[in-house]
Amino acid sequence: MATRILIPTPLRPYTDKRDAVEAEGATIGELLADLTKKHAGLKAHLYNEQGKLRSFVNVYLNDEDIRYLQKEQTPVSAGDTISIIPSVAGGSRS
Amino acid sequence: MTTQVLPELSNDEIKRYSRHLIMPEVGVDGQRRLKAGSVLCIGAGGLGSPAAMYLAAAGVGRIGIVDFDVVDFSNLQRQIIHGTPDVGRSKLASAKDRLLALNPHIQVDTYEEALSSENAFRLFEPYDIILDGTDNFPTRYLVNDACVILGKPNTYGSIFRFEGQASVFGMKNGPCYRCLYPEPPPPGLVPSCAEGGVLGVLPGIIGVIQATEAIKLLTGVGEPLVGRFLLYDALKMRFRELKVPKDPDCPVCGTHPTVTKLIDYQQFCGIHPASPETAVNAVSNGFDITAVELKQRLDRGDKVRIIDVREPNEYQINRIPGSELIPLGELPRRYAELDPDDELVMHCKMGGRSAKAADFLRSVGFKHVQNLKGGILEWVDKVDPSQPRY
Numbered sequence: 001m002a003t004r005i006l007i008p009t010p011l012r013p014y015t016d017k018r019d020a021v022e023a024e025g026a027t028i029g030e031l032l033a034d035l036t037k038k039h040a041g042l043k044a045h046l047y048n049e050q051g052k053l054r055s056f057v058n059v060y061l062n063d064e065d066i067r068y069l070q071k072e073q074t075p076v077s078a079g080d081t082i083s084i085i086p087s088v089a090g091g092s093r094s
Numbered sequence: 095m096t097t098q099v100l101p102e103l104s105n106d107e108i109k110r111y112s113r114h115l116i117m118p119e120v121g122v123d124g125q126r127r128l129k130a131g132s133v134l135c136i137g138a139g140g141l142g143s144p145a146a147m148y149l150a151a152a153g154v155g156r157i158g159i160v161d162f163d164v165v166d167f168s169n170l171q172r173q174i175i176h177g178t179p180d181v182g183r184s185k186l187a188s189a190k191d192r193l194l195a196l197n198p199h200i201q202v203d204t205y206e207e208a209l210s211s212e213n214a215f216r217l218f219e220p221y222d223i224i225l226d227g228t229d230n231f232p233t234r235y236l237v238n239d240a241c242v243i244l245g246k247p248n249t250y251g252s253i254f255r256f257e258g259q260a261s262v263f264g265m266k267n268g269p270c271y272r273c274l275y276p277e278p279p280p281p282g283l284v285p286s287c288a289e290g291g292v293l294g295v296l297p298g299i300i301g302v303i304q305a306t307e308a309i310k311l312l313t314g315v316g317e318p319l320v321g322r323f324l325l326y327d328a329l330k331m332r333f334r335e336l337k338v339p340k341d342p343d344c345p346v347c348g349t350h351p352t353v354t355k356l357i358d359y360q361q362f363c364g365i366h367p368a369s370p371e372t373a374v375n376a377v378s379n380g381f382d383i384t385a386v387e388l389k390q391r392l393d394r395g396d397k398v399r400i401i402d403v404r405e406p407n408e409y410q411i412n413r414i415p416g417s418e419l420i421p422l423g424e425l426p427r428r429y430a431e432l433d434p435d436d437e438l439v440m441h442c443k444m445g446g447r448s449a450k451a452a453d454f455l456r457s458v459g460f461k462h463v464q465n466l467k468g469g470i471l472e473w474v475d476k477v478d479p480s481q482p483r484y
Contacts, residue, residue: 009255010290013423019330041426055277063336085325085336087275088254089231 003031005082014041028059029072031082046084056087100126101155107199111153124313125153129199131312132156134221136209136237138189139163140297141227141251143175145305149225150193150200152309157193158203158221161185168484172294209233211356214240223308224264225249227301231278232359238263238271239356242346247318249307251300256293256328258300261319261338262307264347268320273341278363296328381452383439383464385473392416399432400439403451404470408443412481414473422447425454434460441466441473443484 002022007015015021023038025031032053036043048054059066060083066074076082103111103125114120120128131154135142138161149157165173165180165188173185180188186204193202205217209228218224218240226237226248234252241248241264248264250271263270303324310316323336345352383391391398400417402409409419420428422442432438438460440448445468452465466473474481 009257013421041423054279056275056279058275060336063334065337065339068339083334083336085259085323087231087279088252088257088259089229089234 001026001076001078003076003080003082005031005035005084008084008086010086010088011042011045011084014045015039025076027072027076028061028066028074028082031076032059032072045086058085058087059083060085099130101129102126103129104199107153110197110199114152119315120313124315127313128153128309129155131223132158132221133223133225133308133312134158134160134218135225135227136160136233137227137229138173138175138185139169139227139229140172140253140292141301141304142225143173143189144298144301145225145227145251145308146189146193147175147196148302148305149308150197150202152305153197154200154309154312156201156203156221158205158217159186159189160205160207160209160217161189162206162208172292172297174298209236211236211359214356215244218244218246221246223247223249223311225251225304225308227251227297227304232363232365234271235278235362236356236359239346239353242270243354243356247308247311249304249311249319251297251304253292253296253300255290256296258296258303258326258328260300260303260307260324260326261322262311265318265320267340269338269340270344270347272346273344274323274338276341276344280364293328296326299326299328381463381465382467384467385476388414388439388466388473389477396437398437398439400441400466401432401448401451402441402470403448404442408484411484412470412474414441414470414478417441422451425451429455429458429460432460434458435462436460437462439464439466442469444469444471 002024004020005023006020007018012019023031023034025034032046036046046053046057061069061074061080108115111125114125115122133149133154135146135157138159142159146157146159163185165176165183165185167181169176170178175192176185176188186206190202190204207213214236224237224241224246226234228234228237237248246264247262250261250263252259307319310318321338323338325334342349400414402413402417402419403422403425405421406419440452440463442448445465448469449465452463455463471483474483
Protein backbone atom coordinates (compact mmCIF):
# COMPACT_ATOMS: atom_id res chain seq x y z
CA MET A 1 0.00 0.00 0.00
CA ALA A 2 1.51 3.28 -1.09
CA THR A 3 1.05 6.26 1.22
CA ARG A 4 1.53 9.86 0.25
CA ILE A 5 4.22 11.75 2.15
CA LEU A 6 4.32 15.55 1.93
CA ILE A 7 7.86 16.88 1.72
CA PRO A 8 8.66 20.35 3.11
CA THR A 9 10.59 22.89 1.05
CA PRO A 10 13.94 22.53 2.87
CA LEU A 11 13.99 18.77 2.16
CA ARG A 12 12.88 18.89 -1.48
CA PRO A 13 16.46 18.95 -2.81
CA TYR A 14 16.57 15.32 -1.63
CA THR A 15 13.38 14.21 -3.42
CA ASP A 16 14.19 15.56 -6.89
CA LYS A 17 12.32 18.75 -5.91
CA ARG A 18 9.03 16.89 -5.53
CA ASP A 19 6.65 18.17 -2.84
CA ALA A 20 4.97 14.78 -2.37
CA VAL A 21 6.32 11.26 -2.77
CA GLU A 22 4.95 7.80 -2.10
CA ALA A 23 6.34 5.07 0.14
CA GLU A 24 5.25 1.63 1.29
CA GLY A 25 4.72 0.42 4.85
CA ALA A 26 2.13 -0.54 7.44
CA THR A 27 3.54 1.73 10.15
CA ILE A 28 5.16 5.15 10.19
CA GLY A 29 8.54 3.51 10.90
CA GLU A 30 8.25 1.22 7.87
CA LEU A 31 7.11 4.08 5.66
CA LEU A 32 10.03 6.29 6.65
CA ALA A 33 12.47 3.41 6.16
CA ASP A 34 11.11 2.92 2.63
CA LEU A 35 11.18 6.67 2.02
CA THR A 36 14.85 7.00 3.02
CA LYS A 37 15.69 3.93 0.93
CA LYS A 38 14.19 5.60 -2.14
CA HIS A 39 15.64 9.04 -1.30
CA ALA A 40 18.90 8.35 0.49
CA GLY A 41 19.74 12.04 0.96
CA LEU A 42 16.82 12.42 3.37
CA LYS A 43 18.24 9.99 5.89
CA ALA A 44 20.66 12.35 7.58
CA HIS A 45 17.93 14.93 7.89
CA LEU A 46 15.34 12.62 9.46
CA TYR A 47 17.50 10.41 11.68
CA ASN A 48 20.36 11.16 14.04
CA GLU A 49 23.58 9.14 14.29
CA GLN A 50 21.87 6.70 16.67
CA GLY A 51 19.16 6.00 14.09
CA LYS A 52 16.48 7.85 16.04
CA LEU A 53 14.09 10.35 14.48
CA ARG A 54 15.44 13.84 15.00
CA SER A 55 13.47 15.90 17.50
CA PHE A 56 13.35 19.03 15.33
CA VAL A 57 11.63 17.15 12.52
CA ASN A 58 8.00 16.39 13.31
CA VAL A 59 6.07 13.67 11.54
CA TYR A 60 2.31 13.96 11.33
CA LEU A 61 -0.26 11.31 10.51
CA ASN A 62 -2.93 13.50 8.93
CA ASP A 63 -3.12 16.35 11.50
CA GLU A 64 -1.68 14.46 14.49
CA ASP A 65 1.93 14.46 15.71
CA ILE A 66 3.08 10.82 15.88
CA ARG A 67 4.90 11.53 19.17
CA TYR A 68 1.45 11.78 20.75
CA LEU A 69 0.22 8.61 18.95
CA GLN A 70 2.37 5.44 18.92
CA LYS A 71 5.45 7.16 17.52
CA GLU A 72 7.09 5.07 14.79
CA GLN A 73 4.80 2.13 15.59
CA THR A 74 1.77 4.22 14.63
CA PRO A 75 -0.22 2.18 12.08
CA VAL A 76 -0.99 3.75 8.72
CA SER A 77 -4.29 3.15 6.92
CA ALA A 78 -5.36 3.61 3.32
CA GLY A 79 -5.96 7.25 2.48
CA ASP A 80 -3.76 8.64 5.28
CA THR A 81 -1.36 11.46 4.51
CA ILE A 82 2.00 11.81 6.22
CA SER A 83 3.62 15.23 6.63
CA ILE A 84 7.19 15.97 7.58
CA ILE A 85 7.45 19.39 9.22
CA PRO A 86 10.93 20.59 10.26
CA SER A 87 11.38 23.62 12.48
CA VAL A 88 12.29 26.77 10.59
CA ALA A 89 13.48 29.94 12.24
CA GLY A 90 13.31 32.53 9.47
CA GLY A 91 11.71 35.85 10.16
CA SER A 92 13.44 39.03 10.97
CA ARG A 93 16.66 40.18 9.51
CA SER A 94 18.05 37.26 7.61
CA MET B 95 -9.47 44.37 32.43
CA THR B 96 -12.73 45.98 33.52
CA THR B 97 -14.12 48.69 31.27
CA GLN B 98 -14.00 51.25 34.10
CA VAL B 99 -10.19 51.41 34.08
CA LEU B 100 -9.87 51.34 30.28
CA PRO B 101 -8.71 54.59 28.69
CA GLU B 102 -11.29 56.79 26.96
CA LEU B 103 -11.18 57.42 23.21
CA SER B 104 -10.79 61.00 21.99
CA ASN B 105 -13.01 62.34 19.19
CA ASP B 106 -10.07 62.01 16.79
CA GLU B 107 -9.61 58.41 17.79
CA ILE B 108 -13.34 57.70 17.39
CA LYS B 109 -13.16 59.06 13.84
CA ARG B 110 -10.03 57.04 13.08
CA TYR B 111 -11.31 53.73 14.43
CA SER B 112 -14.91 54.06 13.23
CA ARG B 113 -14.75 50.83 11.15
CA HIS B 114 -13.82 48.95 14.33
CA LEU B 115 -16.33 50.75 16.52
CA ILE B 116 -19.34 49.86 14.39
CA MET B 117 -18.49 46.13 14.58
CA PRO B 118 -20.02 44.45 17.62
CA GLU B 119 -16.98 42.15 17.93
CA VAL B 120 -14.74 45.14 18.64
CA GLY B 121 -16.93 48.13 19.46
CA VAL B 122 -15.93 50.95 21.78
CA ASP B 123 -14.90 48.63 24.59
CA GLY B 124 -12.78 46.48 22.29
CA GLN B 125 -11.08 49.58 20.91
CA ARG B 126 -10.39 50.78 24.44
CA ARG B 127 -8.87 47.38 25.19
CA LEU B 128 -6.58 47.81 22.19
CA LYS B 129 -5.64 51.27 23.42
CA ALA B 130 -4.83 49.86 26.86
CA GLY B 131 -2.93 46.96 25.25
CA SER B 132 0.73 46.55 24.48
CA VAL B 133 2.71 44.29 22.15
CA LEU B 134 6.46 43.82 22.01
CA CYS B 135 7.74 42.93 18.53
CA ILE B 136 11.00 40.99 18.56
CA GLY B 137 12.62 42.21 15.35
CA ALA B 138 11.60 44.94 12.88
CA GLY B 139 12.24 42.71 9.89
CA GLY B 140 10.12 40.63 7.57
CA LEU B 141 7.52 39.55 10.13
CA GLY B 142 7.80 42.49 12.51
CA SER B 143 7.30 45.08 9.73
CA PRO B 144 3.77 44.22 8.63
CA ALA B 145 2.77 43.09 12.13
CA ALA B 146 3.81 46.37 13.77
CA MET B 147 2.20 48.45 11.03
CA TYR B 148 -1.19 46.75 11.41
CA LEU B 149 -0.97 46.83 15.20
CA ALA B 150 -0.26 50.57 15.01
CA ALA B 151 -3.06 51.18 12.52
CA ALA B 152 -5.46 49.14 14.68
CA GLY B 153 -4.72 51.36 17.66
CA VAL B 154 -2.71 49.11 19.97
CA GLY B 155 -1.71 51.68 22.57
CA ARG B 156 1.89 50.72 23.11
CA ILE B 157 4.15 48.98 20.64
CA GLY B 158 7.70 48.02 21.56
CA ILE B 159 10.34 46.91 19.10
CA VAL B 160 13.60 45.15 19.86
CA ASP B 161 16.20 45.30 17.09
CA PHE B 162 19.79 46.36 16.60
CA ASP B 163 20.10 46.20 12.84
CA VAL B 164 20.48 48.80 10.11
CA VAL B 165 18.23 48.99 7.04
CA ASP B 166 19.86 47.39 4.01
CA PHE B 167 18.77 47.41 0.35
CA SER B 168 18.19 43.65 0.53
CA ASN B 169 15.59 44.18 3.28
CA LEU B 170 13.25 46.31 1.17
CA GLN B 171 11.82 43.42 -0.86
CA ARG B 172 9.76 42.42 2.20
CA GLN B 173 10.39 44.70 5.20
CA ILE B 174 7.81 47.26 4.16
CA ILE B 175 8.03 49.35 7.31
CA HIS B 176 11.29 50.72 5.85
CA GLY B 177 11.67 52.71 2.63
CA THR B 178 14.51 53.38 0.22
CA PRO B 179 15.51 56.66 1.95
CA ASP B 180 15.89 54.65 5.20
CA VAL B 181 18.75 52.51 3.89
CA GLY B 182 21.64 52.93 6.32
CA ARG B 183 19.41 54.17 9.18
CA SER B 184 18.74 52.12 12.27
CA LYS B 185 15.70 49.89 11.79
CA LEU B 186 14.31 51.16 15.07
CA ALA B 187 14.40 54.82 14.05
CA SER B 188 12.94 54.01 10.65
CA ALA B 189 10.18 51.81 12.13
CA LYS B 190 9.26 54.32 14.81
CA ASP B 191 8.88 57.13 12.26
CA ARG B 192 6.69 54.97 10.06
CA LEU B 193 4.46 53.78 12.91
CA LEU B 194 3.93 57.26 14.34
CA ALA B 195 3.19 58.58 10.84
CA LEU B 196 0.52 55.87 10.58
CA ASN B 197 -0.92 56.61 13.99
CA PRO B 198 0.24 59.45 16.27
CA HIS B 199 -2.15 58.33 19.03
CA ILE B 200 0.05 55.39 20.01
CA GLN B 201 3.27 55.08 21.97
CA VAL B 202 6.24 53.43 20.27
CA ASP B 203 9.16 52.31 22.43
CA THR B 204 12.36 51.07 20.87
CA TYR B 205 15.08 48.93 22.40
CA GLU B 206 18.38 48.92 20.54
CA GLU B 207 19.79 45.71 21.95
CA ALA B 208 20.07 42.06 21.11
CA LEU B 209 17.54 40.05 23.07
CA SER B 210 19.38 37.93 25.64
CA SER B 211 18.80 35.86 28.74
CA GLU B 212 19.99 38.90 30.73
CA ASN B 213 17.53 41.46 29.33
CA ALA B 214 14.51 39.36 28.26
CA PHE B 215 12.52 39.64 31.51
CA ARG B 216 13.13 43.38 31.75
CA LEU B 217 12.07 43.92 28.12
CA PHE B 218 9.02 41.63 28.21
CA GLU B 219 7.73 42.70 31.62
CA PRO B 220 5.77 45.85 30.58
CA TYR B 221 4.01 44.15 27.64
CA ASP B 222 0.82 42.08 27.37
CA ILE B 223 1.89 40.06 24.33
CA ILE B 224 5.20 39.15 22.70
CA LEU B 225 5.30 38.87 18.91
CA ASP B 226 8.15 36.62 17.85
CA GLY B 227 9.55 37.61 14.47
CA THR B 228 13.15 36.52 14.98
CA ASP B 229 15.35 34.70 12.54
CA ASN B 230 17.30 32.23 14.64
CA PHE B 231 16.74 29.28 16.91
CA PRO B 232 18.46 30.53 20.09
CA THR B 233 16.17 33.57 20.16
CA ARG B 234 13.10 31.44 19.36
CA TYR B 235 13.73 29.26 22.41
CA LEU B 236 14.62 32.25 24.54
CA VAL B 237 11.37 34.06 23.62
CA ASN B 238 9.39 30.89 24.27
CA ASP B 239 10.88 30.18 27.68
CA ALA B 240 10.67 33.80 28.84
CA CYS B 241 7.00 33.97 27.77
CA VAL B 242 6.12 30.74 29.59
CA ILE B 243 7.95 31.76 32.75
CA LEU B 244 6.34 35.23 32.75
CA GLY B 245 2.93 33.87 31.67
CA LYS B 246 2.75 36.01 28.52
CA PRO B 247 1.27 34.90 25.18
CA ASN B 248 3.71 34.54 22.28
CA THR B 249 2.26 35.07 18.82
CA TYR B 250 4.69 33.01 16.78
CA GLY B 251 5.48 33.15 13.08
CA SER B 252 8.25 31.67 10.98
CA ILE B 253 8.99 31.65 7.26
CA PHE B 254 11.14 29.87 4.72
CA ARG B 255 11.11 30.52 0.96
CA PHE B 256 7.37 30.36 0.24
CA GLU B 257 6.11 28.49 3.29
CA GLY B 258 5.12 29.93 6.63
CA GLN B 259 4.14 28.70 10.08
CA ALA B 260 2.13 30.41 12.79
CA SER B 261 0.76 29.58 16.21
CA VAL B 262 0.11 31.10 19.63
CA PHE B 263 2.25 29.72 22.42
CA GLY B 264 2.58 30.46 26.11
CA MET B 265 -1.14 30.55 26.97
CA LYS B 266 -1.95 29.07 30.35
CA ASN B 267 -3.66 25.93 29.06
CA GLY B 268 -1.97 25.75 25.69
CA PRO B 269 1.29 24.28 24.45
CA CYS B 270 4.57 26.12 24.04
CA TYR B 271 7.17 26.05 21.27
CA ARG B 272 9.06 23.30 23.07
CA CYS B 273 5.93 21.10 23.05
CA LEU B 274 6.08 21.40 19.26
CA TYR B 275 9.85 21.19 18.83
CA PRO B 276 11.59 19.99 22.01
CA GLU B 277 15.05 20.57 20.58
CA PRO B 278 16.62 22.85 18.00
CA PRO B 279 18.38 21.50 14.92
CA PRO B 280 22.16 21.39 15.07
CA PRO B 281 23.74 24.48 13.53
CA GLY B 282 24.05 24.33 9.76
CA LEU B 283 21.50 21.60 9.10
CA VAL B 284 18.63 24.00 8.42
CA PRO B 285 19.29 26.76 5.90
CA SER B 286 18.52 30.34 6.92
CA CYS B 287 16.53 32.80 4.81
CA ALA B 288 19.83 34.39 3.80
CA GLU B 289 20.84 31.04 2.31
CA GLY B 290 17.43 29.81 1.22
CA GLY B 291 15.68 33.01 0.22
CA VAL B 292 12.15 34.10 1.01
CA LEU B 293 9.25 35.28 -1.13
CA GLY B 294 8.78 38.94 -0.25
CA VAL B 295 5.01 38.78 0.30
CA LEU B 296 5.25 35.70 2.54
CA PRO B 297 6.20 37.52 5.77
CA GLY B 298 3.33 39.90 4.97
CA ILE B 299 0.86 37.03 5.27
CA ILE B 300 2.46 35.44 8.32
CA GLY B 301 3.25 38.71 10.13
CA VAL B 302 -0.34 39.86 9.68
CA ILE B 303 -1.59 36.53 11.03
CA GLN B 304 0.57 37.16 14.11
CA ALA B 305 -0.87 40.68 14.43
CA THR B 306 -4.40 39.28 14.01
CA GLU B 307 -3.83 36.86 16.87
CA ALA B 308 -2.43 39.65 19.06
CA ILE B 309 -5.49 41.82 18.35
CA LYS B 310 -7.83 38.90 19.11
CA LEU B 311 -6.09 38.23 22.41
CA LEU B 312 -6.15 41.91 23.43
CA THR B 313 -9.84 42.32 22.60
CA GLY B 314 -10.80 38.84 23.78
CA VAL B 315 -12.74 37.97 20.62
CA GLY B 316 -12.65 34.84 18.48
CA GLU B 317 -10.75 31.60 18.85
CA PRO B 318 -7.03 32.07 19.29
CA LEU B 319 -4.56 29.92 17.32
CA VAL B 320 -3.71 27.92 20.46
CA GLY B 321 -2.92 24.21 20.20
CA ARG B 322 -3.02 24.57 16.46
CA PHE B 323 -0.09 24.93 14.09
CA LEU B 324 -1.01 26.81 10.94
CA LEU B 325 0.99 26.07 7.79
CA TYR B 326 0.80 28.23 4.70
CA ASP B 327 2.15 27.38 1.26
CA ALA B 328 2.13 30.42 -1.00
CA LEU B 329 2.89 28.48 -4.18
CA LYS B 330 -0.05 26.16 -3.73
CA MET B 331 -2.04 28.91 -2.00
CA ARG B 332 -3.06 26.46 0.66
CA PHE B 333 -3.46 26.66 4.43
CA ARG B 334 -3.24 23.55 6.59
CA GLU B 335 -3.66 23.08 10.29
CA LEU B 336 -1.92 20.54 12.51
CA LYS B 337 -2.63 19.79 16.16
CA VAL B 338 -0.10 20.79 18.84
CA PRO B 339 -0.92 19.06 22.11
CA LYS B 340 0.44 20.44 25.37
CA ASP B 341 3.22 18.07 26.40
CA PRO B 342 2.82 17.15 30.09
CA ASP B 343 6.55 16.31 30.12
CA CYS B 344 7.58 19.65 28.55
CA PRO B 345 10.66 20.94 30.41
CA VAL B 346 9.25 24.48 30.45
CA CYS B 347 5.44 24.35 30.50
CA GLY B 348 4.86 20.72 31.63
CA THR B 349 3.65 19.53 35.01
CA HIS B 350 7.17 19.25 36.43
CA PRO B 351 9.22 21.91 34.68
CA THR B 352 12.99 21.57 34.82
CA VAL B 353 13.71 24.89 33.07
CA THR B 354 12.53 27.54 35.51
CA LYS B 355 14.94 30.29 34.60
CA LEU B 356 16.53 31.44 31.36
CA ILE B 357 19.51 29.42 30.19
CA ASP B 358 22.35 29.88 27.71
CA TYR B 359 20.44 29.53 24.44
CA GLN B 360 23.50 29.69 22.20
CA GLN B 361 24.81 26.64 24.00
CA PHE B 362 21.36 24.98 23.97
CA CYS B 363 21.36 25.35 20.19
CA GLY B 364 24.87 23.91 19.91
CA ILE B 365 26.41 27.22 18.92
CA HIS B 366 29.78 27.57 20.56
CA PRO B 367 31.23 31.05 20.95
CA ALA B 368 34.36 30.07 19.09
CA SER B 369 32.63 28.76 15.99
CA PRO B 370 31.45 30.82 13.00
CA GLU B 371 33.15 34.22 13.41
CA THR B 372 36.51 32.94 14.55
CA ALA B 373 36.47 30.15 12.01
CA VAL B 374 36.23 32.72 9.23
CA ASN B 375 39.14 34.67 10.64
CA ALA B 376 41.28 31.72 11.63
CA VAL B 377 44.27 30.66 9.61
CA SER B 378 43.75 27.89 7.10
CA ASN B 379 43.69 24.47 8.70
CA GLY B 380 44.11 22.61 5.42
CA PHE B 381 40.36 22.11 5.17
CA ASP B 382 39.79 25.76 4.28
CA ILE B 383 41.12 28.16 1.68
CA THR B 384 40.62 31.92 1.56
CA ALA B 385 39.45 33.80 -1.52
CA VAL B 386 42.85 35.48 -1.87
CA GLU B 387 44.69 32.14 -1.59
CA LEU B 388 42.41 30.63 -4.22
CA LYS B 389 43.08 33.53 -6.57
CA GLN B 390 46.84 33.09 -6.06
CA ARG B 391 46.58 29.38 -6.84
CA LEU B 392 44.57 30.06 -9.99
CA ASP B 393 47.03 32.77 -11.08
CA ARG B 394 49.90 30.31 -10.58
CA GLY B 395 48.10 27.93 -12.93
CA ASP B 396 47.47 25.25 -10.28
CA LYS B 397 45.05 22.58 -11.40
CA VAL B 398 42.10 23.27 -9.12
CA ARG B 399 38.50 22.33 -9.81
CA ILE B 400 36.09 24.80 -8.25
CA ILE B 401 32.74 23.26 -7.43
CA ASP B 402 29.88 25.66 -6.77
CA VAL B 403 27.24 23.90 -4.64
CA ARG B 404 24.67 26.71 -4.79
CA GLU B 405 21.42 26.54 -6.74
CA PRO B 406 21.31 27.37 -10.49
CA ASN B 407 19.47 30.67 -9.86
CA GLU B 408 22.29 31.80 -7.55
CA TYR B 409 24.87 30.78 -10.16
CA GLN B 410 23.12 33.18 -12.55
CA ILE B 411 23.73 36.10 -10.18
CA ASN B 412 27.48 35.74 -9.83
CA ARG B 413 30.12 33.04 -10.17
CA ILE B 414 33.81 32.33 -9.95
CA PRO B 415 35.20 31.97 -13.49
CA GLY B 416 35.71 28.32 -14.41
CA SER B 417 33.59 26.98 -11.56
CA GLU B 418 31.31 23.99 -12.08
CA LEU B 419 27.80 23.90 -10.66
CA ILE B 420 26.68 20.89 -8.63
CA PRO B 421 23.94 21.95 -6.18
CA LEU B 422 24.41 20.47 -2.70
CA GLY B 423 21.23 18.41 -2.96
CA GLU B 424 22.48 16.74 -6.16
CA LEU B 425 25.97 15.99 -4.87
CA PRO B 426 25.20 12.56 -3.35
CA ARG B 427 24.22 11.19 -6.76
CA ARG B 428 26.57 13.29 -8.90
CA TYR B 429 29.90 13.02 -7.09
CA ALA B 430 30.95 10.36 -9.59
CA GLU B 431 31.48 13.28 -11.99
CA LEU B 432 34.46 14.19 -9.80
CA ASP B 433 37.72 12.30 -9.41
CA PRO B 434 38.71 11.45 -5.79
CA ASP B 435 42.28 12.50 -6.64
CA ASP B 436 41.26 15.93 -7.98
CA GLU B 437 42.21 19.08 -6.11
CA LEU B 438 38.75 20.42 -5.25
CA VAL B 439 37.65 23.75 -3.83
CA MET B 440 34.01 23.78 -2.78
CA HIS B 441 32.11 27.03 -2.46
CA CYS B 442 28.61 28.42 -1.88
CA LYS B 443 27.32 31.85 -0.91
CA MET B 444 28.86 32.15 2.56
CA GLY B 445 30.61 28.85 3.24
CA GLY B 446 27.96 26.87 5.12
CA ARG B 447 26.61 24.60 2.43
CA SER B 448 30.02 24.04 0.87
CA ALA B 449 31.42 22.94 4.25
CA LYS B 450 28.76 20.22 4.28
CA ALA B 451 29.62 19.32 0.69
CA ALA B 452 33.32 19.09 1.58
CA ASP B 453 32.56 16.88 4.61
CA PHE B 454 30.45 14.64 2.42
CA LEU B 455 33.14 14.26 -0.24
CA ARG B 456 35.80 13.49 2.38
CA SER B 457 33.47 10.85 3.84
CA VAL B 458 33.28 9.10 0.49
CA GLY B 459 37.04 9.06 0.00
CA PHE B 460 38.00 12.35 -1.63
CA LYS B 461 41.49 13.30 -0.50
CA HIS B 462 42.01 16.91 -1.54
CA VAL B 463 38.90 18.89 -0.71
CA GLN B 464 38.99 22.46 0.54
CA ASN B 465 36.17 24.80 1.47
CA LEU B 466 36.24 28.42 0.31
CA LYS B 467 35.92 30.45 3.50
CA GLY B 468 33.19 33.08 3.37
CA GLY B 469 31.95 31.73 0.04
CA ILE B 470 31.48 33.81 -3.08
CA LEU B 471 30.67 36.90 -0.99
CA GLU B 472 34.26 36.83 0.26
CA TRP B 473 35.45 36.32 -3.33
CA VAL B 474 33.46 39.37 -4.46
CA ASP B 475 34.77 41.46 -1.54
CA LYS B 476 38.42 40.46 -1.77
CA VAL B 477 39.05 39.43 -5.37
CA ASP B 478 36.40 40.59 -7.81
CA PRO B 479 34.37 43.58 -6.57
CA SER B 480 32.91 44.04 -10.07
CA GLN B 481 30.48 41.19 -9.38
CA PRO B 482 27.17 41.80 -7.56
CA ARG B 483 26.55 40.75 -3.95
CA TYR B 484 23.18 39.26 -2.98
